[in-house]
Amino acid sequence: MARSLKEEIVRRIFRNFLDVMILRFVHKEPMWGYRIIKLAELEYGVKIGHGTVYPLLNDLEKRGLLRSRKESKKGRLRKIYKITSKGLELLDTFNESIGE
Amino acid sequence: MARSLKEEIVRRIFRNFLDVMILRFVHKEPMWGYRIIKLAELEYGVKIGHGTVYPLLNDLEKRGLLRSRKESKKGRLRKIYKITSKGLELLDTFNESIGE
DNA sequence: TACAATATGTCACAGATGTGACATATCTCA
């Protein structure tokens, strides 16, 4: 069965601007990789491989767009990311540039 | 010298959503490939290879998003593209999906 | 006359990029 135009476009946005979409998620509220993957599927119907997300999160932190703190919830390790001012700047520039 | 953040993002948008950017150009006013290339450089500072643009224009027409008519200006052939309702639908869906 | 600009077209190749597999560890529920 054919995918709808809307689904197709949302997929493309996630594929090509996954960093921006992650910054948007984390901007709304600090969160960790696993949750981003689940939310992307729940809210947008987009499946993102964790092999794509985790290296990207590390890269975004290295570039200073995100900052993480480790949280250990009953022995289970989570890296909770917050957006930085540099990350906000990228988001703003993107939104401004993509505006119709 | 380092490229600015804005320039970097605009480049990425053109690289990944060249079809959408072309639809936006053509939506503003019907035009041909050569003009699109020149306008992208003038208005956005983005150089797009004509080897990217022409095959894409043909593809967009094949998919029914654009329609062209040939115009011969003093023996010089131009394919002038207009956006179709299907093209407008894609533009609208994209703008809606990318909205913050 | 010869070069630059206008105008479109094709295609091989290199470089970029996501996918999916392999890897590890804990918790919960049946």
Place this chain on the structure above:
DNA sequence: TGAGATATGTCACATCTGTGACATATTGTA
């Protein structure tokens, strides 16, 4: 006790995609 969910990490490989070269034709200008 075993499976599924939570949680993160790495990396080889195949696939996708733009670049740049090759190709052609006309007009304007020096």
